[in-house]
Amino acid sequence: MSQAAHSATTLGAVRADAVRNLEAVLTTGARMLAADPGASIASIATEAGVDRRTVYRRFASREELLTAIYESRVTAIERAIEDARLREAPVAVALHRYVENIIAVNRTWPVDLARMLSDDAIRRRRDACVTEVDDFLRRATDEGLLRPGLPAGWASALLPQLMHLVSRQLPELSPAQAADVVVDTLLNGLRAS
Amino acid sequence: MSQAAHSATTLGAVRADAVRNLEAVLTTGARMLAADPGASIASIATEAGVDRRTVYRRFASREELLTAIYESRVTAIERAIEDARLREAPVAVALHRYVENIIAVNRTWPVDLARMLSDDAIRRRRDACVTEVDDFLRRATDEGLLRPGLPAGWASALLPQLMHLVSRQLPELSPAQAADVVVDTLLNGLRAS
DNA sequence: CATAAATGCCACAGCAATGTGACAGAATAG
DNA sequence: CTATTCTGTCACATTGCTGTGGCATTTATG
Numbered sequence: 001m002s003q004a005a006h007s008a009t010t011l012g013a014v015r016a017d018a019v020r021n022l023e024a025v026l027t028t029g030a031r032m033l034a035a036d037p038g039a040s041i042a043s044i045a046t047e048a049g050v051d052r053r054t055v056y057r058r059f060a061s062r063e064e065l066l067t068a069i070y071e072s073r074v075t076a077i078e079r080a081i082e083d084a085r086l087r088e089a090p091v092a093v094a095l096h097r098y099v100e101n102i103i104a105v106n107r108t109w110p111v112d113l114a115r116m117l118s119d120d121a122i123r124r125r126r127d128a129c130v131t132e133v134d135d136f137l138r139r140a141t142d143e144g145l146l147r148p149g150l151p152a153g154w155a156s157a158l159l160p161q162l163m164h165l166v167s168r169q170l171p172e173l174s175p176a177q178a179a180d181v182v183v184d185t186l187l188n189g190l191r192a193s
Numbered sequence: 194m195s196q197a198a199h200s201a202t203t204l205g206a207v208r209a210d211a212v213r214n215l216e217a218v219l220t221t222g223a224r225m226l227a228a229d230p231g232a233s234i235a236s237i238a239t240e241a242g243v244d245r246r247t248v249y250r251r252f253a254s255r256e257e258l259l260t261a262i263y264e265s266r267v268t269a270i271e272r273a274i275e276d277a278r279l280r281e282a283p284v285a286v287a288l289h290r291y292v293e294n295i296i297a298v299n300r301t302w303p304v305d306l307a308r309m310l311s312d313d314a315i316r317r318r319r320d321a322c323v324t325e326v327d328d329f330l331r332r333a334t335d336e337g338l339l340r341p342g343l344p345a346g347w348a349s350a351l352l353p354q355l356m357h358l359v360s361r362q363l364p365e366l367s368p369a370q371a372a373d374v375v376v377d378t379l380l381n382g383l384r385a386s
Numbered sequence: 387c388a389t390a391a392a393t394g395c396c397a398c399a400g401c402a403a404t405g406t407g408a409c410a411g412a413a414t415a416g
Numbered sequence: 417c418t419a420t421t422c423t424g425t426c427a428c429a430t431t432g433c434t435g436t437g438g439c440a441t442t443t444a445t446g
Contacts (some may be wrong), residue, residue, distance in 0.1 A: 016413055017423060038231040040403060051424050056405065147385045151374060155383055157362045161354055169350045181344060188384035190348055192340045208391060208444055244394050249435065329424060393442070404431075412423070 024048040025055055027108060030069050034110035041065065063118075070116040073109035074125045080105055081129060086136040091145045094136065100162055100179035106167035107175075133159070145187075162186055218248055219242040220301060223262050227303035234258065256311075263309040266302035267318045273298055274322060279329040284338045287329065290355055293372035299360035300368075326352070338380075353377055 028048035032039040041062060045052045059065040080101030084094050113126050137155050140146045146155060162185060166178045174179065221241035225232040234255060238245040252258040271292030277287050304383050306319050333339045339348060355378060359371045366374065 013415070013421090017413070018422060021423090037229075041405095042403075053406095053425080054423060057422085058233070060405090062404070127198055144385050146383050150383065151363055151366070153362065154374065154378075158355075158378065159335075161358050162351075165350055165354050169346065171343055173344070181347065185347075185351065185382065185384045187384040189378065189380045190339050190343065190351070191380040192334075192337050206445075210444070211392060214393085234435095235433075240390090246395080246436090247393060250392080253435090287428070387446105389445090391442105391444075393440105394429105395440090396438090397444105398436085399434100400436105401434080402432095404429105406418105406428085406430105408427090410425090412421105414421075416417100416419090 017091065021048070021050055021054065022058060025050060025058070025065075026069055026072055029065060030072070030109045030111050033066070034193045035114070037115060066116065067119050068158075069109070069111060070113060070119070070122050072127070073105065073111055073113060074122055076105040077102065077129050078125065081132055083174065086132060087139075090095055091136075091143050092142040095140065095145075096179055096183050098133075098136075099159075099173045099182045102163050103167050103178045103182070106164055107171075110168065131155070159186060214241070214243050214247065215251060218243060218251070218258075219262055219265055222258060223266070223302045223304050226262065227305070230308060243288070249288060259309065260312050260315065262302070262304060263312070263315050266298065266304055266306060266313055267322070268296040269302055270295065270322050271318065274325055279325060280332075284329070284333040284336050287337075288333065289372055289376050291329075292328075292352075292375045293368045295353075295356050296360050296368045296371045296375070299357060300364075303361065323349070352379060 023082065025044065025048045029039075029044045032047060034043050040056055042052045044065075047056045055065065059068065071140065083101055084098035086094050086098060088094075089097070113122070116126075134156050137146065137159070141148050141155075154164050159182075162182045166173070166182050170178055218237065222232075222237045225237050225240060234248055235245045237258075238248045248258065252261065273291065276294055277291035279287050281287075281289060282290070299322045306315075309319075310316050327349050330339065330352070332342050332349075352375075355375045359366070359375050363371055363374065
């Protein structure tokens with residue numbers, strides 16, 4: 001209880017290198033877990049250039065580390081949606097901007113959120129994002145960009161897959177160029193002429 | 194060495210129920226490993242309605258079981274390619290037939306062959322299939338079905354993803370109907386009019 | 387029915403990964 | 417420089433899965 005009497009100067013600050021290590025563990029973990037969902041904490045720590053014990057000092061359990069990684073992704077997705085202004089911007093503009101943003105997110109946080117249905121908070125935030133995009137795709141159909149009469153949920157399922165595919169299949173493209181490919185493929189397909 | 198003297202009638206035949214159990218383990222294993230690549234043999238056995246020990250009687254190790262499952266998939270893919278006559282048939286016909294066949298394969302053997310690069314034999318057979326499809330897509334471009342000038346490998350990567358997506362996203366569609374969706378999306382995209 | 391094949395169940399050893407404790411040493415902030 | 421924070425390392429208990437042996441029981445087949 002003596003800690004409460006300590007001033008802010010006495011209480012130690014968070015060290016900068018600790019923050020760097022934390023970020024390294026999170027991004028490296030995201031990359032490795034995307035490649036192999038069963039990756040061990042030891043392998044992630046080694047790849048991030050950190051001891052296994054250091055990871056356990058920041059995260060009480062494997063679940064907590066995973067939660068932190070998936071939360072990083074969902075937070076980035078929320079920002080991507082906000083920035084694209086899916087509700088207000090012209091559909092063609094919003095679509096391209098959204099795709100470009102998500103491609104950047106996919107490259108930093110390539111993990112699949114479908115593997116994190118256990119944590120309620122994250123699942124809810126993810127569901128909200130999905131709903132947001134579904135609404136946008138409905139608007140895109142209403143305003144004549146997308147064809148009506150497609151199988152239920154087809155566009156909603158196709159778009160994330162295209163973004164995921166281009167993110168790892170065409171890594172040399174910039175997010176903007178990659179978005180060009182995704183939007184062009186989504187709208188026009190690959191037919192000649 | 195007395196076994197060599199035994200006649201075929203003395204040597205026991207393979208029992209029919211054993212074959213059924215084997216197939217159940219393989220298909221159930223494929224389904225569960227697709228959902229979770231770290232699924233334990235115990236869980237697969239339970240789901241298939243057999244004892245864990247029964248699995249170990251047929252497969253010396255986990256690796257062997259996985260190899261058998263992935264081999265089932267690659268064999269089915271080879272048959273699908275042959276049946277589609279990718280080299281000879283008109284490109285539009287061959288494409289639809291190939292897609293329809295692979296969708297059926299995906300529903301029985303949904304595992305991802307990219308997770309089986311360890312076994313040389315399977316990897317080689319997989320590579321041969323990939324090459325076969327790549328050649329076909331080149332022919333489709335040469336004959337004016339697909340647009341030239343796309344990013345390298347884009348069509349090759351997109352097609353399997355579309356088939357994979359429709360296989361699990363639209364399970365109520367027949368393989369033929371699902372193939373309609375894939376081919377239409379691939380060639381025309383989702384743009385209105 | 388009688389034989390051979392196949393399965394289910396119990397038990398056990400080995401291994402890899404998780405999670406925790408303690409302590410000495412390195413790095414940083416004031 | 418000094419106090420504090422952070423890290424690396426050795427050690428240890430625990431858990432879940434793999435892989436194996438033995439034996440009684442069930443089931444298919446001729």
